[in-house]
Amino acid sequence: DAGVIQSPRHEVTEMGQEVTLRCKPISGHDYLFWYRQTMMRGLELLIYFNNNVPIDDSGMPEDRFSAKMPNASFSTLKIQPSEPRDSAVYFCASSFELPPQETQYFGPGTRLLVL
Amino acid sequence: DQQVKQNSPSLSVQEGRISILNCDYTNSMFDYFLWYKKYPAEGPTFLISISSIKDKNEDGRFTVFLNKSAKHLSLHIVPSQPGDSAVYFCAAFKDSNYQLIWGAGTKLIIKP
Numbered sequence: 001d002a003g004v005i006q007s008p009r010h011e012v013t014e015m016g017q018e019v020t021l022r023c024k025p026i027s028g029h030d031y032l033f034w035y036r037q038t039m040m041r042g043l044e045l046l047i048y049f050n051n052n053v054p055i056d057d058s059g060m061p062e063d064r065f066s067a068k069m070p071n072a073s074f075s076t077l078k079i080q081p082s083e084p085r086d087s088a089v090y091f092c093a094s095s096f097e098l099p100p101q102e103t104q105y106f107g108p109g110t111r112l113l114v115l
Numbered sequence: 116d117q118q119v120k121q122n123s124p125s126l127s128v129q130e131g132r133i134s135i136l137n138c139d140y141t142n143s144m145f146d147y148f149l150w151y152k153k154y155p156a157e158g159p160t161f162l163i164s165i166s167s168i169k170d171k172n173e174d175g176r177f178t179v180f181l182n183k184s185a186k187h188l189s190l191h192i193v194p195s196q197p198g199d200s201a202v203y204f205c206a207a208f209k210d211s212n213y214q215l216i217w218g219a220g221t222k223l224i225i226k227p
Contacts, residue, residue, distance in 0.1 A: 042121075
């Protein structure tokens with residue numbers, strides 16, 4: 001398996017634009033997680049899905065953020081409109097079970113810069 | 116309010132010596148603690164974990180110690196190798212409502 005795949009790897013956009021980040025989890029994993037990493041706050045869990053259903057989105061910063069998982073092999077995280085403070089590295093991760101019973105496997109991340 | 120704190124942003128250690136990475140937490144109800152390692156331009160990878168009912172877990176060169184009374188855990192790497200240079204994240208897990216709280220990370224630099 002190729003591991004968790006994220007695209008794009010880098011995104012530079014202007015404030016106010018819509019940004020869509022994509023993730024393909026490891027085949028067979030029932031859980032998918034979206035994280036955001038910043039220097040100030042470290043790694044934050046934004047939302048996670050189980051069998052394509054959002055279970056907990058309490059980490060999503062505000063209504064400008066939305067996440068979907070239309071099928072078991074694809075998820076998106078959308079920011080509309082984007083703001084400079086959204087600049088961060090966004091990670092997607094997947095696992096068979098919830099941690100710590102099962103290891104999460106992380107993608108390489110998408111580095112987002114909002115100008 | 117940061118529930119998991121890694122107070123050292125970076126740590127430099129000589130190759131062959133012991134590296135000790137520290138993590139403090141505020142919530143005594145956490146059930147598990149995990150350490151992840153992250154290389155530049157890659158996602159974090161799981162390293163080692165410890166249940167709150169234990170005080171030590173060892174895996175090769177890596178040992179995690181948990182001091183519940185002090186709400187403190189540490190990761191020991193012995194001996195340190197150049198490939199250990201990475202950012203290390205501490206994370207705490209609460210089973211009852213699935214919370215996985217991460218620290219900000221500590222950058223470990225192993226000097227040859």
